[in-house]
Amino acid sequence: MQFFSTRDQNRKVTSSEAIAQGLSNEGGLFVPESFPQVDVKALCELDYPAMAAAVIKEYLTDYSQDFLTEAAHKTYGEAFGGKAGYLAPVEGDTYALELWHGPTCAFKDYALQLMPKLLVEAKKNLGRTEKTLILVATSGDTGKAALDGYHDIPGVEIAVFYPTGGTSEIQRLQMATQEGANVAVYAVRGNFDDAQTGVKKVFGDTAIAAELAKRNIRLSSANSINWGRLVPQIVYYFAAYAQLLKAGRITFGDEVDFCVPTGNFGDILAGYYAKRMGLPVGKLVCASNENNVLTDFLTTGTYTAKREFFKTTSPSMDILVSSNLERLLYHVTGSDAEVAGLMKSLAETGSYTVRPETLAAIQENFSCGWSSEEEVAGEIRVRYEKDNYLCDTHTAVAFHVAAQKKREGVPMVVLSTASPFKFPRSVLEALGRTAPENDFEAMQQLEAATAHTAPASLAALRQKPERFNTVIDPAQIAEVALGYQE
Ligand SMILES: *Cc1c(COP(=O)(O)O)cnc(C)c1O
Numbered sequence: 001m002q003f004f005s006t007r008d009q010n011r012k013v014t015s016s017e018a019i020a021q022g023l024s025n026e027g028g029l030f031v032p033e034s035f036p037q038v039d040v041k042a043l044c045e046l047d048y049p050a051m052a053a054a055v056i057k058e059y060l061t062d063y064s065q066d067f068l069t070e071a072a073h074k075t076y077g078e079a080f081g082g083k084a085g086y087l088a089p090v091e092g093d094t095y096a097l098e099l100w101h102g103p104t105c106a107f108k109d110y111a112l113q114l115m116p117k118l119l120v121e122a123k124k125n126l127g128r129t130e131k132t133l134i135l136v137a138t139s140g141d142t143g144k145a146a147l148d149g150y151h152d153i154p155g156v157e158i159a160v161f162y163p164t165g166g167t168s169e170i171q172r173l174q175m176a177t178q179e180g181a182n183v184a185v186y187a188v189r190g191n192f193d194d195a196q197t198g199v200k201k202v203f204g205d206t207a208i209a210a211e212l213a214k215r216n217i218r219l220s221s222a223n224s225i226n227w228g229r230l231v232p233q234i235v236y237y238f239a240a241y242a243q244l245l246k247a248g249r250i251t252f253g254d255e256v257d258f259c260v261p262t263g264n265f266g267d268i269l270a271g272y273y274a275k276r277m278g279l280p281v282g283k284l285v286c287a288s289n290e291n292n293v294l295t296d297f298l299t300t301g302t303y304t305a306k307r308e309f310f311k312t313t314s315p316s317m318d319i320l321v322s323s324n325l326e327r328l329l330y331h332v333t334g335s336d337a338e339v340a341g342l343m344k345s346l347a348e349t350g351s352y353t354v355r356p357e358t359l360a361a362i363q364e365n366f367s368c369g370w371s372s373e374e375e376v377a378g379e380i381r382v383r384y385e386k387d388n389y390l391c392d393t394h395t396a397v398a399f400h401v402a403a404q405k406k407r408e409g410v411p412m413v414v415l416s417t418a419s420p421f422k423f424p425r426s427v428l429e430a431l432g433r434t435a436p437e438n439d440f441e442a443m444q445q446l447e448a449a450t451a452h453t454a455p456a457s458l459a460a461l462r463q464k465p466e467r468f469n470t471v472i473d474p475a476q477i478a479e480v481a482l483g484y485q486e
Contacts, residue, residue, distance in 0.1 A: 006028040006330040007024065007026055007343065008028060009336045015060040016126050017126065018030040019115075020126060021220065038058060040241075040279055041252060048085050048239055049069075049072040049075070051238055056232065071121075076113075079102060079103055084110075084236075091389075093409075094414065096395065096415075097236060099415060100392075100416065100422075103148050104457070105457065106144075108146075111228070111230070112142070112145040112148070112229070119228065120154070129216075130217060131157060134222050135477070136158065136199070138162045140162065141171065141316045141418065146222040147183050147185070148178070150182070151182065151183050152181060158184070159183075159185075161186050161195045161472075162192075163189075163194065164187045168423050170443075170461065173466070176467060177465065177467060185468035186480060188471075188477070192318055193319065196321065199223075205478065212482070217486065223264075231270075249411060254410075255280050257284075257413070258283075258414075259414045260286060260398060262322070269327055275365065284365055285402060286366055286368040288369075290371075292370035293319075294322055294325070295368045298368040301359035302353040305320045306349075313376060332362055369400075377396075377426075379391075383396070390452050392422060393423050393426050396430070419454075421446065421455055424442035431450075
């Protein structure tokens with residue numbers, strides 16, 4: 001399997017190169033040249049680690065099968081407490097795919113616990129010996145998941161940039177307390193898009209790349225623009241389907257809809273890949289918070305990033321530039337020139353409009369909706385009081401949209417992307433309580449109010465010393481990168 005750039009099909013790379021490099025040189029994203037067709041029935045009989053190895057090997061064809069099997073077993077066993085891809089019944093034929101049983105309590109662990117192993121192996125496959133410097137822009141969860149995955153990995157340095165005040169206190173502490181000799185964390189003045197734009201600028205700066213190359217350092221990305229981030233996320237769509245089959249809730253071939261709380265369009269795009277590989281996925285429902293740029297796009301065909309930015313209680317979805325949408329645009333149009341044109345328009349004018357045929361093709365697979373802050377809080381409360389199901393703010397965005405888009409007789413799987421204890425103040429307030437200022441007190445009160453237990457890794461943060469407190473401007477991200485020596 002080869003990969004090429006969404007903006008230039010002539011830039012072909014192997015999967016090792018796609019993972020080591022992250023972004024194509026001219027700014028495009030790497031996409032697979034085809035959608036491998038799999039034996040869905042056989043896949044559904046595998047346990048999670050074996051299923052992961054089987055799906056991933058279809059794309060990472062220059063990795064050895066033994067390596068992938070071992071990496072998947074190491075990643076999705078103990079670290080996920082036996083609950084990798086766990087599907088919880090919620091109400092009727094609506095389910096929650098709980099993706100937060102990994103070490104940092106958000107779904108990003110699925111990719112970022114595996115990615116470091118894929119990167120080290122990619123370098124081996126390519127005979128590369130340079131140091132890899134990973135720069136990560138995060139709205140909260142990616143940063144911690146990447147730090148946890150990459151800390152103390154030989155030959156790798158990682159620097160994480162998060163927007164000041166843009167994360168929950170728990171998320172901030174998860175990052176600020178990170179251990180490891182090769183990690184650094186910076187707060188960046190501005191919002192997530194400012195941090196992401198700052199990081200992207202460094203990636204696109206050939207002078208910085210040349211200077212770092214002199215020191216035998218090469219930049220790489222752990223953001224969801226990296227193919228290595230997307231491919232592990234395809235697996236849990238199969239796992240959800242397999243569990244519905246096993247439980248006798250569907251017969252093989254029945255369609256299942258998925259509703260995904262969406263920011264950068266990575267998680268939901270993985271569902272699109274699963275569908276194109278043969279999984280009977282019906283609609284992929286794109287759920288947004290008040291930053292509903294994707295709802296507008298999927299409804300009208302016009303993407304407008306130039307709009308008011310809202311800070312919401314689901315900060316990991318506070319995004320106006322959804323990078324992975326570019327991959328979908330490529331798959332739907334099949335034209336690198338067209339995608340390059342749209343992205344140029346986005347960069348220069350802050351918006352673009354796709355052709356009516358393109359919009360129609362997208363709407364065949366995707367529907368959409370969004371939730372106001374009030375609706376998110378209401379949803380948390382209703383799900384808890386009616387179904388005894390406690391969910392976080394991001395998941396609640398999706399539950400609210402899922403209820404509107406539910407089709408009679410078609411099961412709906414809501415991707416539950418974070419533990420409710422990651423956002424304890426918002427969840428507590430949604431339940432009608434007055435939340436204390438302190439996140440840890442809120443965590444304890446949430447435990448007392450619901451008889452659920454906070455994940456140990458979150459509760460333990462209270463005792464951990466903070467290591468990082470530097471605040472910088474977006475323009476200083478370049479200086480940080482250039483501060484690394486051989
Ligand atoms: C990152 C994240 C999302 C959004 O996922 P995308 O792949 O960026 O669309 C949703 N919920 C949580 C909790 C997240 O951390």
